[in-house]
Amino acid sequence: MKRRVHIGVIGAGTCNEATYELAMALGREIASCGWILICGGLGGVMEASCRGCSERGxxxxxxxxxxxxxxxxPWVTIPIPTGLGEGRNxxxxRASDVLVxxxxxxxxxxxxxxxxxxxKPVIGIDTWKxxxxxxxxxxxxxxxxxxxxLVG
Amino acid sequence: MKRRVHIGVIGAGTCNEATYELAMALGREIASCGWILICGGLGGVMEASCRGCSERGxxxxxxxxxxxxxxxxPWVTIPIPTGLGEGRNxxxxRASDVLVxxxxxxxxxxxxxxxxxxxKPVIGIDTWKxxxxxxxxxxxxxxxxxxxxLVG
Amino acid sequence: MKRRVHIGVIGAGTCNEATYELAMALGREIASCGWILICGGLGGVMEASCRGCSERGxxxxxxxxxxxxxxxxPWVTIPIPTGLGEGRNxxxxRASDVLVxxxxxxxxxxxxxxxxxxxKPVIGIDTWKxxxxxxxxxxxxxxxxxxxxLVG
Amino acid sequence: MKRRVHIGVIGAGTCNEATYELAMALGREIASCGWILICGGLGGVMEASCRGCSERGxxxxxxxxxxxxxxxxPWVTIPIPTGLGEGRNxxxxRASDVLVxxxxxxxxxxxxxxxxxxxKPVIGIDTWKxxxxxxxxxxxxxxxxxxxxLVG
Structure with missing residues (x-):
């Protein structure tokens, strides 16, 4: 059985407007691919990418x-509480095939x-240099x- | 924001036909409620409940x-590999509000x-006495x- | 390299005096064997067994x-904080070769x-029947x- | 109750001789302080620091x-198998008060x-810049x- 690609989006829980826009655009692209977006479920980059993705279905x-x-x-479709703190990273x-x-x-x-x-491959935009x-x-x-x- | 109920279905990875049918019926009921089914993702009771649930959308x-x-x-919509072995239990x-x-x-x-x-509440059917x-x-x-x- | 036996002692975090005495006696026996006692680090049976064991060196x-x-x-020699809550069970x-x-x-x-x-073998004294x-x-x-x- | 300091030593599982010597020296210093050395338990820097520490008691x-x-x-006094893979990092x-x-x-x-x-404070020697x-x-x-x- 062929599974859909899981793409992790990682980034800070708070961010400025430009980064928020960028992460939303990334989320929209992910929705277009039909991939599943994996993230830490909180705010900032996580929220923005979920928002872009879920607004496109x-x-x-x-x-x-x-x-x-x-x-x-609010744009997380499937929330998975773990109680592991930063251990959830x-x-x-592990849930992702590739990460951005x-x-x-x-x-x-x-x-x-x-x-x-x-x-696992990691793609970076304006991140740790x-x-x-x-x-x-x-x-x-x-x-x-x-x-x-890399994984398509 | 009101989140959908997460219902865990737990049971052995191999089971007889009667138990398989029962777990499929449980999965169908879960789909009817619009709840999210959480499980360990493998065979037996896990497979049967996923099958019943996903066949009803x-x-x-x-x-x-x-x-x-x-x-x-094959009836798992969202697979989450953890690499934790039995630790994933x-x-x-933790991902469930109530478990069967x-x-x-x-x-x-x-x-x-x-x-x-x-x-967390646990409901049992033909399980540990x-x-x-x-x-x-x-x-x-x-x-x-x-x-x-309990959680509706 | 031959490693020392790790024996897990599991039991409730609060207990009555008779159980406390019993767990202390168990701890003393473990010290006599030269085995390492593994537990959850808190009170009750965990405390009593650690106390018996550490008082014998x-x-x-x-x-x-x-x-x-x-x-x-206070009788834990090596405390390992995990932040995993009940997940530390x-x-x-996993750290034990045999459990009591x-x-x-x-x-x-x-x-x-x-x-x-x-x-892993489990030995029970006055526990779940x-x-x-x-x-x-x-x-x-x-x-x-x-x-x-079983493991000696 | 005053607990001993836990100092984590982190570094690669294989290393050259100069790094091995350096990590051994670090282990010896840790023993002198009476602190507990926490590490990932394998080779390279982990082995060398354990060796220096345990050779000094x-x-x-x-x-x-x-x-x-x-x-x-062989220089690990207390091995804790976790089965978590890299998740044990x-x-x-979490088990350390300060890390080197x-x-x-x-x-x-x-x-x-x-x-x-x-x-948690992190001290670096010849590591990620x-x-x-x-x-x-x-x-x-x-x-x-x-x-x-920082923690003494």
Whole structure:
């Protein structure tokens, strides 16, 4: 059975407007591909990408740090409360075939590192610089194009 | 924001035909409620309940022990590979608001116990006997009726 | 390299005096064997067994649900905070070669079930009744004798 | 009750001789402080630091990715098999009050990031460069001196 691609979107829980727009555009592209969007389920980049994706009819999974599914942002279709705190970052990586990092802080860096450690491709837009292994791109559409060549 | 009910279906990875039919009927009832079905994603009771649910257009989440989403049964809509082995049982419980145990072995017993430990209601059909705290019922429809009074 | 036996002691976080005495006696026996005692690190049976063991110079590991090592009872030699809540029960089982259940509630039942699911022997004293697979014994010394035949 | 300091040592599972010597020296310093050394339990930097520490009578904990305690290097006093794979990195961080990164690859980077995300101090020797938040030092003794001012 052929499964749909799972694409992780990782990035900070708060972000500025330009990053929010960029992440929304990324979410819209993901919906167009028919892929499932995996993320940490909270605000900022996670919220924006879920919003773009779900507004286009896509499916979004939010793997939450806490125990309450109500903590998910409103554009998460499937909230998965884990109670693992930052430990859930491991699950975001494991549930994804490929990841796109958009901006982001230490949590995002931990996900980038876990993904690269376990051989999952990581695409970066305006994120942690000079990490060997990240495929840096300039735009959501370039991110999707790159992802498609890697796992499509 | 009001979230849909998450109902966990727990039970053994292999089962006889009668149990399979029963779990399929349970899955169909879950789809009728518009609830999300959470399970361990593999065969037996997990497969049967997913099958019943997805054949009626419902959504099913399979929280898998391994790292490959292809291990999910074909009726899992959203496979979540975790790489945690039996440790994923904790996540099945945490992702659910209420759980229904159908038959089952030690893995199911661990989920029953974790759910009761953390105050989540557990409904049982033809499962581990004489566990204080399980609400024992006789049929899928009675299970759903009971679940509805608990979390609906 | 031959490693020392790891024996898990599982049981409720609060207990009556008779159970406390019994668990202390079990801890003393474990110290005499030179084995490492693994437990959940909190009160009741966990505390009593750690106390008996450490008072005889034994080593005790407390795998804690929270993030603070100060939550461990005073007789834990090595506290391991996990932040996993009840999810740490999985780790208590995985860190042990054999487990002894003393009395106990749902948390203990989850550990019994996880151990039996993964093929680890479980010895029971005055604990959950009629669970197929538990080797029921009457005393700490009988528990140790049984453990020795299984993993010694 | 005052607990001993837990110091995490993180670094790659294979390393050159100079790094091995450096990590051994770090382990010896940790033993001198009477602190508990926490690590991932395998080779390279983990092995060298455990070796230095245990040869001076210190206690070393190896939080292992697999299910077998025999996978620990011979200088691990307390092996803790977890079966979580790279997910055990989260536990190495949570079990530590302060961490020292020595050289290292993506796994080490994930631990650095998780530690900084959760507010734990990270001291770095010859490791990932230019990560804001790491306190970079030049030698094991400087690392210990820095750790002492942070958590001693």
């Amino acid at each position: 896509g499916t979004t999974v939010g793997i939450l740090p806490g125990l309450e599914k109500e903590a998910a942002n 491991v699950l975001v990586v 990092a958009v901006s982001g802080g230490y949590g995002t860096l931990s996900e980038i590192a876990l993904a690269l450690k376990t051989g 000079d990490i060997e292994g990240i495929k840096y791109v300039q735009s959501p559409s370039e991110a999707i194009e790159t992802a498609r060549t | 419902g959504t099913t989440v399979g929280i898998l022990p391994g790292l490959e989403k292809e291990a999910a049964n 904790v996540l099945v419980v 145990a159908v038959s089952g072995g030690y893995g199911t017993l661990s989920e029953i116990a974790l759910a009761l430990k953390t105050g 004489d566990i204080e705290g399980i609400k024992y019922v006789q049929s899928p429809s009675e299970a759903i009726e009971t679940a509805r009074t | 034994g080593t005790t590991v407390g795998i804690l649900p929270g993030l603070e090592k100060e939550a461990a009872n 999985v780790l208590v089982v 259940a003393v009395s106990g509630g749902y948390g203990t039942l989850s550990e019994i079930a996880l151990a039996l699911k993964t093929g 009629d669970i197929e697979g538990i080797k029921y014994v009457q005393s700490p010394s009988e528990a140790i004798e049984t453990a020795r035949t | 210190g206690t070393t904990v190896g939080i292992l990715p697999g299910l077998e305690k025999e996978a620990a290097n 989260v536990l190495v961080v 990164a020595v050289s290292g690859g993506y796994g080490t980077l994930s631990e650095i990031a998780l530690a900084l995300k959760t507010g 230019d990560i804001e938040g790491i306190k970079y030092v030049q030698s094991p003794s400087e690392a210990i001196e820095t750790a002492r001012t």
